[in-house]
Amino acid sequence: MMQPLEQYFKENNGRLINKWQNYFDVYERYFAPYRNKEVVILEIGVFHGGSLQMWKSYFGERAKIYGIDINPRCKELEEANIHIFIGSQSDPIFLQEVKNQIPDIDILIDDGGHTMRQQIVSFEMLFDKVKDNGIYLCEDTMTSYWMEYGGGFKRRGTFIEYAKGFIDSIHAWQSTQKEFKPDSLTTSVASVAFYHGIVVLEKKKIDPPFTLQTGNLSFAPDPPLSKSFWHKMRYTALLLLNKVLRGMRLPGFIWR
Template sequence: MALDNPLEEYFRNNKGRLIHKWMHYFDIYHRHFEKFRGKPIVVVEFGVSQGGSLQMWRDYFGEQATIYGIDIDERCAELGGPGTHVLIGDQEDRDFLRTVGARTGPIDVLIEDGGHTMGQQLATFDVMYPLVKEDGVFLIEDLHTSYWDEYGGGYRRPRTFMRRAKQLTDQLNAWHSHDSRLVVDDFTRTTRSMHFYDSIVVFEKGHVVEPHHEMTGTRIFDS
């Protein structure tokens, strides 16, 4: 029986390389990525592992997509193919990340599924998020590591990605702040929305201008 979600259907019928995913991720992927299918886009995935997800993204996004996989394991270099390129390096190394950005150019979809340590996640977001196009999507997953000591996480611990994401919800609303500590910046101007799920945060980019409000209709009561 065909499933409503082509990504989950691919996963459940996978005859290719190994894919390891939390099952609730598939609905999130499809919700935010469907609009890019069949288009000439640039997709970047951090975390190649066995290469199965690169095959899945190729099947999902279509032949017009250019796909880049990033991994620290040199064995992954052989997992590329037509229109799919694998770059080897440490995602916590910001200089390496800049070389990635120089290679990929502007990005439509970025999937952060790399090493999952706080240093790796924060470096990747800081360097790569500005490279995501207007109307593009940055999805970072496996954020349960923000609560795991062995990855540098912990509940309410400073410098976790979830702490950063929570702070960025304030930045999303900076237009309305009267406090000099919270001012409109590039994130405010280029981020249309943030979506929080179990272990995933999705950032949707766009051109954002200062909100305004209007009134229509006839007043019934005096102020």
């Protein structure tokens, strides 16, 4: 059975919408819980206004829909429950003005210009405007591999390389390195998901993790390791070796 958003898209005779086919499953996975609720949606990249109308239809009459586009003609596409700001998504001053004028956001969709600077600046300026339990979705991230957008495989400065840092941030509680400690993303991102052309962050207040244990032993535990001088020397040497290898970003070494 076709999902509601894909059905709307395929039956659309209104304003133009341009989406990759695989996006609709991702949308449904993250957006369905917000339907028919009082939600605030911000989409960067208005284009011809069709996707704003699609969100309005999908989320229902209680949704407040906001759009951002650099093309001043997009202001003509405003209608009931749809408000559009004109400006550049790579301009921090403009984005701050938008933040000051709208409520906190439940779902943010970056479908704007897709250049590396645009995607990174938008995230750095707007992620903190997303509510706890909200969604930040950046799409068309395949431009991180397209030369005309400043992309390239493992090229420094692309949004994908930038987003790989999100994975580090959500694991930072476990770091033992002084230069790598929990940051604002560590305490506010519940999950990061990568799809073809899309990166999704689920926002949630995160406390330091801890382990739990229940149940009974199935067999006797192994005897404790020897505390002999040579064992301690071997263990110390292993730590020192791995510290050097870590500093050089080389694979670790484990004695078997």
